[in-house]
Amino acid sequence: MTREHPGNPTAADAAARATLTAYSEKAAETRGDLVNCPVRDVLSRVGDKWSLLLMIALARRPHRFSELQREVGDISKRMLTQSLRTLERDGLVARQVFPTTPPAVEYSLTPLGESALPPLAGLLDWAVAAYEPIRDARQAYDAG
Numbered sequence: 001m002t003r004e005h006p007g008n009p010t011a012a013d014a015a016a017r018a019t020l021t022a023y024s025e026k027a028a029e030t031r032g033d034l035v036n037c038p039v040r041d042v043l044s045r046v047g048d049k050w051s052l053l054l055m056i057a058l059a060r061r062p063h064r065f066s067e068l069q070r071e072v073g074d075i076s077k078r079m080l081t082q083s084l085r086t087l088e089r090d091g092l093v094a095r096q097v098f099p100t101t102p103p104a105v106e107y108s109l110t111p112l113g114e115s116a117l118p119p120l121a122g123l124l125d126w127a128v129a130a131y132e133p134i135r136d137a138r139q140a141y142d143a144g
Helices: 014-029 038-046 049-060 065-072 077-089 111-115 117-143
Strands: 093-098 104-109
Touching (some): 038 049, 049 065, 049 077, 049 093, 049 104, 049 117, 077 093, 104 111
């Protein structure tokens, strides 16, 4: 038995609800085939903290490695390297090496990476709008 919550039926428009329902039904049919699930595969990339922050930084303009490290802030060089390589492997980020001494390397979003920006922007807008209510809910939950 499922309990209906008053806010749930209007949480998404009809098209969004249909997409979510279709995905949920498809996921239920293919429970044993998680390796080939496109949603899990893509979300594992753009859903991780560093990839999302790097894509946000690269949305404005191409960056060099050290610029990305400064802009993101608390990312280690090792994690930055690993995250950029994975984004490059997935076709979301391009790496361009300039023939200088020492070689200069610049990272930018590919057209595929650019295509992810509108849904990421929606997620960011939601995160900003939901930040205070989520903090309040956490405090209420933790208080007992």
